[in-house]
Amino acid sequence: MQTVKIKEIIKETKNIKTFRLDLDLPALPGQYVMLWVPGYDEKPLSISYPGEDVGLTILKKGPTTTRLHEMKAGDVLGVRGPFGRALKISGKKIIAVGGGVGMAPIAPLIEKAISKGVEATVIVGAVTKRELLFVDRVEKAGAKVIITTDDGTCGLKCYTTHALEQELKAEKYDECFTCGPEVMMYMVLGIAKKHKVPTQASMERYFKCGIGICGACVMDDGGLRVCKEGPNFRDVEIEKFKDFGKYTRDASGKKIYW
Amino acid sequence: MLETEICGLKLDNPTVLASGILGNVGSSLRRCARQGAGALVTKSIGKHERQGHKNPTVIRVKEGYLNAVGLANQGIAEFGCEVATAKEGGVPVIGSVFGFSVREFVSVAATMEDYGVDAIELNLSCPNVGKAGAFFGTGEELTYEVVKAVKDSVSVPVIAKLTANTGDLVAIAKACERAECDGVTAINTLKAMKIDIKAGMPILGHKIGGLSGPSIKPVGVASVYEIVKETDLPVMGCGGVTTGEDAIEYLMAGASAVQIGVGVADRGISIFKKVSREIEEFMVENNYKSLKEIIGVAQG
Numbered sequence: 001m002q003t004v005k006i007k008e009i010i011k012e013t014k015n016i017k018t019f020r021l022d023l024d025l026p027a028l029p030g031q032y033v034m035l036w037v038p039g040y041d042e043k044p045l046s047i048s049y050p051g052e053d054v055g056l057t058i059l060k061k062g063p064t065t066t067r068l069h070e071m072k073a074g075d076v077l078g079v080r081g082p083f084g085r086a087l088k089i090s091g092k093k094i095i096a097v098g099g100g101v102g103m104a105p106i107a108p109l110i111e112k113a114i115s116k117g118v119e120a121t122v123i124v125g126a127v128t129k130r131e132l133l134f135v136d137r138v139e140k141a142g143a144k145v146i147i148t149t150d151d152g153t154c155g156l157k158c159y160t161t162h163a164l165e166q167e168l169k170a171e172k173y174d175e176c177f178t179c180g181p182e183v184m185m186y187m188v189l190g191i192a193k194k195h196k197v198p199t200q201a202s203m204e205r206y207f208k209c210g211i212g213i214c215g216a217c218v219m220d221d222g223g224l225r226v227c228k229e230g231p232n233f234r235d236v237e238i239e240k241f242k243d244f245g246k247y248t249r250d251a252s253g254k255k256i257y258w
Numbered sequence: 259m260l261e262t263e264i265c266g267l268k269l270d271n272p273t274v275l276a277s278g279i280l281g282n283v284g285s286s287l288r289r290c291a292r293q294g295a296g297a298l299v300t301k302s303i304g305k306h307e308r309q310g311h312k313n314p315t316v317i318r319v320k321e322g323y324l325n326a327v328g329l330a331n332q333g334i335a336e337f338g339c340e341v342a343t344a345k346e347g348g349v350p351v352i353g354s355v356f357g358f359s360v361r362e363f364v365s366v367a368a369t370m371e372d373y374g375v376d377a378i379e380l381n382l383s384c385p386n387v388g389k390a391g392a393f394f395g396t397g398e399e400l401t402y403e404v405v406k407a408v409k410d411s412v413s414v415p416v417i418a419k420l421t422a423n424t425g426d427l428v429a430i431a432k433a434c435e436r437a438e439c440d441g442v443t444a445i446n447t448l449k450a451m452k453i454d455i456k457a458g459m460p461i462l463g464h465k466i467g468g469l470s471g472p473s474i475k476p477v478g479v480a481s482v483y484e485i486v487k488e489t490d491l492p493v494m495g496c497g498g499v500t501t502g503e504d505a506i507e508y509l510m511a512g513a514s515a516v517q518i519g520v521g522v523a524d525r526g527i528s529i530f531k532k533v534s535r536e537i538e539e540f541m542v543e544n545n546y547k548s549l550k551e552i553i554g555v556a557q558g
Contacts, residue, residue: 001317003456034314038457042313076457080317208327209316211523215280215301216330221343223280223289251309253282253301254332 001036003078006071007053013131016101017069018048018057023079025054028086029109030179030202030232034210036078037071040064044207044227046105046179047082048134054079057133059101083210087200087232091175093119095167095197097160097188099180100126103133105202106179111141121146121167125160125180129153161187168195178202183258186245189235199235203244206251216251219243259541260534262296262549264492264514265415265440267350267376269296271534272505272549276496276517277302277354277379277419280527282331284343291347294530298344299443299517300337302354302381303370304390305362307333311386312463319452322471322498323520326386326464329356334366341373350376352417355408358390363404364411371412378414380404382430383421383446385468392446396424398433405437415440417494422481423449431485441492443517444481448474470520472498479511486512486554500524502536509537509549510556 008020027050036042041064049055060069087109098106113120121144126132128151139145147155148163178188179202192199205217205226212228220242247257260271274297280286281301310330317324344351353375357363367378384391394400409416418434422445447468452461475498482495495508496517505516521529
């Protein structure tokens with residue numbers, strides 16, 4: 001655990017802020033840290049800006065993230081990590097689907113892909129226009145961007161999955177990445193499989209240790225640990241998960257069906 | 259060559275998954291068996307579901323690992339399917355049980371037995387929840403009472419997991435023996451705290467937790483040595499086993515098997531295979547034919 005000061009806070013959307021920390025933390029796209037909010041809790045969070053002044057992009061959701069959103073530059077946070085298996089780019093023309101704050105690991109992935117000469121399309125989805133995350137960032141990186149909003153206030157009025165279906169019908173891609181609500185990722189995997197596009201998805205489960213010993217985040221039926229073997233898994237691994245898209249577990253280990 | 263026996267359970271090798279590690283989901287327990295664990299101890303299960311303490315619950319410190327998970331578990335009613343999956347691993351499954359009263363210990367242990375576990379481990383040593391765990395295992399009378407009550411209610415072997423956070427560990431072990439306990443596990447984590455000096459507060463959500471890892475191994479080895487010397491109880495050694503050499507120390511102190519916990523963080527789930535292989539290599543080099551020749555050799 002290293003405790004560091006918040007260097008800068010950027011308001012990204014109504015409910016999402018990026019916290020740049022006074023810490024140089026080299027990391028690969030899709031890796032995460034355990035972020036300690038002293039006196040509150042510790043949560044696993046995707047790294048949205050790896051390296052110098054490492055950045056975490058966080059949705060205000062529960063008591064801990066609400067507290068985070070009230071914090072100011074100069075306040076102290078604790079960081080463990082980076083942890084986890086990264087998203088690995090092997091395609092030459094990729095498509096990524098980011099739902100809501102799920103864009104946090106997708107944006108650095110796209111920047112890395114394009115810097116390696118990979119052609120990239122990103123489907124950025126949100127409930128409404130003012131919750132769209134990192135549209136400008138991936139556009140600036142040079143990606144083709146397709147926007148979807150549930151209420152039609154920006155881009156296509158549909159879910160990301162509809163846009164993906166259309167895009168995969170129209171264009172040939174050799175790799176797909178996704179991060180967002182589990183139901184969305186479940187559908188993304190199904191659509192990509194139909195079009196024979198190999199996919200990696202970023203899982204979310206309740207974490208305690210982050211280092212592969214507590215067992216809070218294991219997926220049935222193989223017992224793979226989201227914190228260690230994940231959080232990014234390949235479609236061939238995910239297809240064996242009995243709980244993906246069906247249930248998660250709370251801090252007690254009890255199954256909670258979606 | 260590595261076969262051993264503890265409380266009538268036959269183990270192919272002496273490496274046992276310690277309670278609290280990868281232990282409240284069946285598929286995770288089964289995976290440890292497939293990675294070479296000779297037996298599995300489940301996460302400690304209680305009568306009711308508990309969410310446990312707030313994070314941070316587990317952190318690495320210079321001296322090892324600190325944890326205060328707070329007996330998080332899904333409750334015994336939800337645990338049957340997890341035991342069934344764990345048993346597919348093909349090695350003995352030991353159900354760890356805690357309670358806030360003697361009656362709770364008895365009731366959870368009885369259900370655990372119904373689920374088909376091969377033995378019960380009584381958590382008399384968790385340092386992180388008041389009125390459970392170490393609340394029972396630091397007094398001779400309460401230890402006797404819990405062990406006796408559970409022994410009277412189940413037919414599978416009963417093992418008591420003890421804490422070195424007590425004035426007289428041998429006296430506690432003797433109380434277990436008087437209550438006809440089948441064996442003991444020694445030791446649990448040692449009460450500990452880490453303060454972050456920049457934040458000016460303890461890091462763990464529960465503030466105080468338990469220390470584990472290599473730094474507590476000498477405490478564990480001494481505890482095993484004394485219990486073996488002073489009682490006739492079979493003992494599982496626990497605390498800081500990361501390598502075959504660590505395991506051999508415990509065996510030489512008199513342990514019949516060793517439990518592995520946070521070593522999983524340092525060497526991966528295959529630590530069970532690795533430690534077994536290292537024990538075997540030591541035995542070949544030093545002309546030991548069976549673990550029986552090693553167990554207790556340091557007692558003199």
